[in-house]
Amino acid sequence: MHTSASMVMGIVFSPLGLVLVFTAAITPQWREGQARLGVRSGAVEALLLLRSDGLWESCLQVEHPELKQCWPVAGPYQRDRRVLLTQGLILTSLFLCGTGIVLACIGVRCWTAIPLRGVAATGGLLVLTAGLLSLTALGVYTHNLARLGMPNPSQGVPVNPRFPQLSLRAAGSLYFGWLGSCFQVLGGTALLFTFKRPRYPTCPSCPELTACPACRSCPEISNKHDTDVYEVSC
Known part of the structure; x- marks a missing residue:
């Protein structure tokens, strides 16, 4: 059989998109921020605090000395409706993509x-x-990135002045997710084109008969050896 280009494109791009989105989902670098801790008297330099958040895990790192600790997401960030929506959409996407690839x-x-x-x-x-x-x-996550899990003074939620304010920005996992989603869209669109059936030439001896190599409906084709009929490219 001749495998169409749309099939090959769909089979290649769809699993690649699934792997990238799954990688983004399990890594804790959806957003990251940094802040400098207060300098004590006699200290040479301030400590740099690095914070990163994902969908299911957060990490905190302090440089000089090098210390890093990760834990499951908790608190206001975990209960934020936009984070919960993002988690549900990503899980549904992974399930649908895996089923579609099968x-x-x-x-x-x-x-x-x-x-x-x-x-x-x-x-x-x-x-x-x-x-x-x-x-x-x-x-949804990118649009609300700086506000996810953060206290809102307009709603009467106090802000602790002792806690350093982080300058949050998009991190690497988001870019993996965007790239994987684009591959999913491309792969799915390519597979949709397989609805269109290929056109076969007519049989030379019977113009009204379609010369389909698969069913060998043309006598001239059916009398040839199989190697003259099939083109294998899968």
């Missing part, structure tokens, strides 16, 4: 002559939906 692999069936185009395209639809959900989750 369906796409079953549908492509490069070991047989005729692929299951409907099954492959259905898998592509799931992968595309997963990519859109990931993009939505990343958009």
